[in-house]
Amino acid sequence: MDQTIDWWPSPAKLNLFLHINGRYPNGYHKLQSLFQLLDKGDELAFSITPHSEIELLTPIEGVVNEDNLIVKAARLLQAHTNCQQGCQIHLRKVLPMGGGIGGGSSNAATTLIALNYLWKCNLSLTELAKLGLVLGADVPVFVMGNTAFAQGVGEQLTPVSLAQTHYLVVFPACHVSTAEVFSDPLLPRNTPVISWQEYDFDRTHNDCQQLVCNRFENVANTLRWLLEYAPSRMTGTGACLFAVFTSNQAAENVLANLPSGCSGFVAKGVDVSPVHDKLAHLGNIS
Numbered sequence: 598m599d600q601t602i603d604w605w606p607s608p609a610k611l612n613l614f615l616h617i618n619g620r621y622p623n624g625y626h627k628l629q630s631l632f633q634l635l636d637k638g639d640e641l642a643f644s645i646t647p648h649s650e651i652e653l654l655t656p657i658e659g660v661v662n663e664d665n666l667i668v669k670a671a672r673l674l675q676a677h678t679n680c681q682q683g684c685q686i687h688l689r690k691v692l693p694m695g696g697g698i699g700g701g702s703s704n705a706a707t708t709l710i711a712l713n714y715l716w717k718c719n720l721s722l723t724e725l726a727k728l729g730l731v732l733g734a735d736v737p738v739f740v741m742g743n744t745a746f747a748q749g750v751g752e753q754l755t756p757v758s759l760a761q762t763h764y765l766v767v768f769p770a771c772h773v774s775t776a777e778v779f780s781d782p783l784l785p786r787n788t789p790v791i792s793w794q795e796y797d798f799d800r801t802h803n804d805c806q807q808l809v810c811n812r813f814e815n816v817a818n819t820l821r822w823l824l825e826y827a828p829s830r831m832t833g834t835g836a837c838l839f840a841v842f843t844s845n846q847a848a849e850n851v852l853a854n855l856p857s858g859c860s861g862f863v864a865k866g867v868d869v870s871p872v873h874d875k876l877a878h879l880g881n882i883s
């Protein structure tokens with residue numbers, strides 16, 4: 598790989614809890630969640646071109662480029678700002694897809710932020726987050742770039758600073774469809790609203806977890822295994838699970854003994870997205 602390529606981070610997230618409080622008339626669910634941003638994720642690189650074409654040079658197997666959230670985000674920004682430039686994009690994908698760790702949404706957010714900077718569109722982060730919401734409910738938190746409490750469909754964000762934590766993130770090798778979980782009649786949808794001051798990991802939960810564990814034996818077994826080592830929970834609509842540790846070494850020790858068939862990684866929780874660290878380094882943050 599060319600050493601001169603300028604990579605932009607595209608971090609993963611965890612939902613430290615996920616409560617479903619009800620439903621909107623359009624079928625979307627009213628949520629409360631705590632989005633924890635991580636220091637690990639995919640990476641994207643952009644070369645600006647003078648013609649308007651958007652090219653993703655590293656396609657993802659199973660996702661046609663036209664459906665890729667990276668291409669969709671680039672086209673959305675281009676159309677919204679009437680930008681005459683285009684770009685060539687490289688992606689280094691490491692995050693499992695459809696795992697509840699927000700890879701696709703994060704890729705879209707990094708694309709919006711990077712191209713806004715490189716194309717000199719001058720949209721504010723708030724404008725980019727609003728634009729990004731069209732692509733997915735998780736895009737705004739990645740654009741705003743703070744670990745945050747979220748409500749609404751995940752777009753009403755209150756930044757929060759958390760104690761430094763190390764997470765073991767485990768992918769039990771099964772794909773869980775977000776749309777299927779949300780359309781399941783057995784999904785609990787009546788958790789009472791909490792105030793953020795009440796937040797405590799042990800007094801919160803993930804309303805999707807039991808349903809997914811009932812449907813996917815791998816998820817249930819892996820969660821049971823993780824709970825032997827540390828407080829653990831499912832993120833988002835699954836299938837990824839996370840375990841909470843106070844040291845990197847303790848998390849690495851458990852990673853080294855993962856059950857066969859699972860994959861995983863250790864990451865540190867961060868209050869500010871690495872994309873924003875990069876923007877700040879470039880002297881541009883709004």
Ligand SMILES: C[C@@](CO)(OP(=O)(O)O)[C@H](O)COP(=O)(O)OP(=O)(O)OC[C@H]1O[C@@H](n2ccc(N)nc2=O)[C@H](O)[C@@H]1O
Pocket residue numbers: 612615624625626627628696697698699702732733734735736749750751775776779780832833834835
């Ligand atoms: C619930 C979360 C928590 O992070 O799950 P994960 O996707 O991360 O697992 C997300 O907010 C998901 O966000 P995202 O994955 O961007 O969802 P979208 O593409 O907007 O929606 C996928 C489908 O899920 C359902 N959906 C999504 C969000 C929501 N608040 N209510 C819903 O009912 C809708 O049926 C929608 O068609």
Ligand SMILES: Nc1ncnc2c1ncn2[C@@H]1O[C@H](COP(=O)(O)OP(=O)(O)O)[C@@H](O)[C@H]1O
Pocket residue numbers: 657660664665666667693694695696697698699700701702703704705775833835
């Ligand atoms: N750049 C992308 N990265 C990952 N998934 C993408 C991307 N573009 C489109 N998708 C589609 O979005 C789906 C959800 O992806 P992802 O955001 O990784 O999962 P989740 O929302 O569960 O965290 C994938 O299964 C894939 O079909």
